[in-house]
Structures are given as structure tokens and as C-alpha cells.
Amino acid sequence: MKAKELINLEDRFGAKNYKPLDVVLSRGEGIWVWDVDDNKYLDCLSAYSAVNQGHCHPKIYQAMMDQARKLTLTSRAFRNDQLPLLYEELCQLTDSHKMLPMNSGAEAVETVIKCARKWGYESKGVADGQAQIIVCNDNFHGRTLSIIGFSTDENARENFGPFTPGFKTIPFGDADALEQAIGPNTVAFMVEPVQGEAGVIIPPKDYLQKVRQICTDKNVLLILDEIQTGLGRTGKLLAEEHSGIQADLTLIGKALSGGFYPVSAVLSNEAVLGLLQPGQHGSTFGGNPLACAVARAALKVLVEENMIENAEKIGTYFLDQLKKIQNPAIKEVRGIGLMIAIELEEGTQGGARAICESLMKMGILCKETHTYTIRFAPPLIIEKKDVDWAVDKIKAAFA
Numbered sequence: 280m281k282a283k284e285l286i287n288l289e290d291r292f293g294a295k296n297y298k299p300l301d302v303v304l305s306r307g308e309g310i311w312v313w314d315v316d317d318n319k320y321l322d323c324l325s326a327y328s329a330v331n332q333g334h335c336h337p338k339i340y341q342a343m344m345d346q347a348r349k350l351t352l353t354s355r356a357f358r359n360d361q362l363p364l365l366y367e368e369l370c371q372l373t374d375s376h377k378m379l380p381m382n383s384g385a386e387a388v389e390t391v392i393k394c395a396r397k398w399g400y401e402s403k404g405v406a407d408g409q410a411q412i413i414v415c416n417d418n419f420h421g422r423t424l425s426i427i428g429f430s431t432d433e434n435a436r437e438n439f440g441p442f443t444p445g446f447k448t449i450p451f452g453d454a455d456a457l458e459q460a461i462g463p464n465t466v467a468f469m470v471e472p473v474q475g476e477a478g479v480i481i482p483p484k485d486y487l488q489k490v491r492q493i494c495t496d497k498n499v500l501l502i503l504d505e506i507q508t509g510l511g512r513t514g515k516l517l518a519e520e521h522s523g524i525q526a527d528l529t530l531i532g533k534a535l536s537g538g539f540y541p542v543s544a545v546l547s548n549e550a551v552l553g554l555l556q557p558g559q560h561g562s563t564f565g566g567n568p569l570a571c572a573v574a575r576a577a578l579k580v581l582v583e584e585n586m587i588e589n590a591e592k593i594g595t596y597f598l599d600q601l602k603k604i605q606n607p608a609i610k611e612v613r614g615i616g617l618m619i620a621i622e623l624e625e626g627t628q629g630g631a632r633a634i635c636e637s638l639m640k641m642g643i644l645c646k647e648t649h650t651y652t653i654r655f656a657p658p659l660i661i662e663k664k665d666v667d668w669a670v671d672k673i674k675a676a677f678a
């Protein structure tokens with residue numbers, strides 16, 4: 280079927296909750312994807328960092344096929360022989376005591392909200408029903424009801440209320456604001472180390488260190504949503520390492536499966552995750568053997584193939600090359616590891632979308648975030664020669 284026909288089908292039968300570029304992909308390998316007409320593109324989005332390991336990584340693929348032949352789902356009513364191994368490997372890798380497996384990122388966020396509230400009531404002694412969680416302006420933590428309730432993006436919230444109470448919003452990157460916002464009922468502060476969907480917003484250098492100190496001093500849990508920043512994207516396994524801190528609860532997802540399957544996790548210490556008792560939380564698919572086998576392989580290749588070091592090295596190079604582009608439409612180029620953004624001057628004709636459309640014609644796929652920001656986040660296996668190729672095209676798109 281031709282691209283046009285597929286697009287028409289999608290428009291006719293699909294809910295229009297996305298506005299995709301009109302490119303219909305049918306194949307992917309490493310950093311490249313191909314459309315139904317066999318045009319080749321460099322993927323500079325990596326499915327919002329879910330394919331950090333590159334498309335269809337052969338080792339993750341093999342692990343998935345091997346496991347699919349043996350056993351896919353048991354539910355947690357019974358044990359399976361993959362989950363304990365994922366527990367051990369992930370906890371050792373991230374220096375966590377415990378983990379709780381879920382599927383999508385939003386489910387991990389919902390889970391952490393439940394855990395933080397429970398800790399507040401049972402450990403901190405907050406009065407029943409009074410727990411408060413502090414979050415940041417322009418946050419992105421997913422699309423479920425309680426999560427959009429504390430979003431500051433009107434488009435994400437409009438006409439979806441009433442919302443879950445118990446959240447308070449403060450500016451991102453402002454540690455003093457956190458200190459002032461914390462009250463006796465505050466149980467947690469949840470934040471992205473770098474705001475991804477907001478347009479790769481990097482906080483001041485000492486922000487997370489200060490935040491860690493404030494949370495410790497005031498007996499408030501620090502929750503880092505590393506669903507996008509984690510697993511190598513910023514040039515470290517977890518972005519918290521840039522600040523030399525450890526969160527009380529860390530969320531990962533997306534690249535935890537290398538893009539093969541939805542797998543997410545809440546990582547934490549005994550003091551918080553240890554409070555959950557049987558029957559108080561769960562998921563039919565969470566922790567299933569197929570997911571666990573895929574996640575184990577995804578983590579293994581990330582480490583063994585030095586993807587994290589590559590993200591750091593090539594990310595720095597990519598950023599430096601982009602910074603050299605001279606164009607009056609460019610307001611700022613910023614990034615950390617392979618999480619990079621070009622922000623255009625407000626009012627630039629066509630906005631970021633126009634640049635993304637021209638880049639698509641030149642063989643690079645990326646997506647605007649908001650009106651004036653273009654994000655570049657290729658798979659972590661990208662090489663210098665590919666970056667050089669891409670930067671030439673990006674220059675041409677601006678010219």
C-alpha cells in the first residue's frame with residue numbers, strides 16, 4: 280500500500296491525538312529508518328529516547344525471540360525465571376535496593392505517586408488524605424489522569440477534569456522555590472533532571488545537589504523521572520550522576536526495552552518500596568518474562584557496547600558542531616549528551632515545524648517540541664561521520 284493510502288486510512292479510522300510528520304515508516308536498523316517507498320532517514324528522535332540502542336538491535340531481538348518461544352506471561356500470581364534476574368541486574372547497575380516493574384512510563388509515575396504517599400502516611404506521619412507532592416512547571420510525566428492533573432500544559436488538561444488533588448507546582452530549576460514550597464504534609468518532590476518534552480531545558484549546574492540537600496533536610500522524598508534522561512541519553516547511565524547525587528526513587532522506562540516492548544520500573548530503597556504489601560499494587564503484564572528478557576538484553580548491550588560513553592563523546596561533538604551554525608533564526612543551541620535542542624527566535628517563519636519538514640525531505644527525522652524548539656536525540660550508537668553528514672543537512676535546512 281502506498282504512503283498516501285496509509286495516511287488516509289489513519290486519518291479516517293484513528294483518533295487524531297497526534298500530528299505526525301507525513302512519513303510512513305516500515306523498517307529500521309540502527310540509527311536508520313526507511314519509509315514504504317524505501318527512502319532512508321536518520322532517526323533523530325529515537326521514539327522519544329525509547330530506542331537508545333538503535334532500531335531492531337540484533338541481540339535484543341534474539342533475546343525477545345528466544346523468550347517468546349519459551350514463556351511470555353505468567354501474571355504475578357506465579358513466579359517466573361526472568362524477573363529475579365532483571366531485579367538483580369538492574370539493582371546492581373543502578374545501585375538500588377529494590378525495583379518494581381511496570382509497563383509504560385506513565386504507569387511507573389502513577390506507581391511512584393502511590394509509593395510516596397504511602398511512605399508519607401506510614402513513615403513520615405502525615406495525616407490521612409493530606410499528602411502533598413511538589414512538581415515543576417512545564418513538567419512532562421505522562422498522560423494518565425492524575426498526571427495531567429498536575430501538568431501546566433493547558434492543551435494536555437483542557438476538559439479532562441476533575442483532577443486528582445495533592446499536587447503543588449513550582450518553577451523548574453529554582454531550589455529556593457522548593458525550599459519555600461515544602462510544608463509539613465509534603466511527602467515528595469518529583470522532577471525531571473533535564474526537562475525533555477519542555478524542549479531540553481537544563482537546570483542550573485548545582486540545582487539537583489541543592490534539591491537533594493533540601494529534600495534530605497526536610498524529610499521529603501526526591502523522585503527523579505529519568506524515563507527520558509536515563510539509560511545513557513545524557514552521557515551517563517542516569518542523569519543524576521552528573522550532579523553526584525542519588526534520588527530516593529528513580530523512574531525509568533522507554534529505553535529499558537530498547538524499543539521492543541513497553542517496560543518501565545520504579546527503583547528505590549528498602550524504606551519506600553518495602554512498605555508495599557501484597558495486593559496493594561500490581562499489573563497483569565508488569566514483570567512478565569518476555570518483558571524481563573528484553574529488558575535484560577537492552578541493559579546488557581547498552582553497557583557492553585559502550586553506548587553511554589559514546590553518547591557523552593558524540594553528544595559533545597554534535598553540540599559543538601551545531602553551535603557553529605550561524606543563522607539569525609537560531610536563538611540557542613543547548614544539550615547534554617545526545618539530548619540536544621536548537622531553539623529558534625520567537626516569530627521565526629514556519630517555526631520549528633518548517634525546519635523539521637525540510638529536514639525530512641533531506642533524510643533526517645526529528646520533531647518539534649512546542650513551536651520554536653527542535654530536538655535532536657539520535658540513537659546512542661551514532662558515529663562521528665553520521666553527525667557530520669547530519670550537520671551539513673541541518674545547515675542546509677537553515678540556509
Ligand SMILES: *Cc1c(COP(=O)(O)O)cnc(C)c1O
Nearest residue numbers: 383384385419420421504506507
Ligand atoms: C515519555 C515520558 C513519560 C511517559 O512515558 P510513557 O511510556 O509514554 O507513558 C514520563 N516521563 C517522562 C520524563 C517522559 O519522557
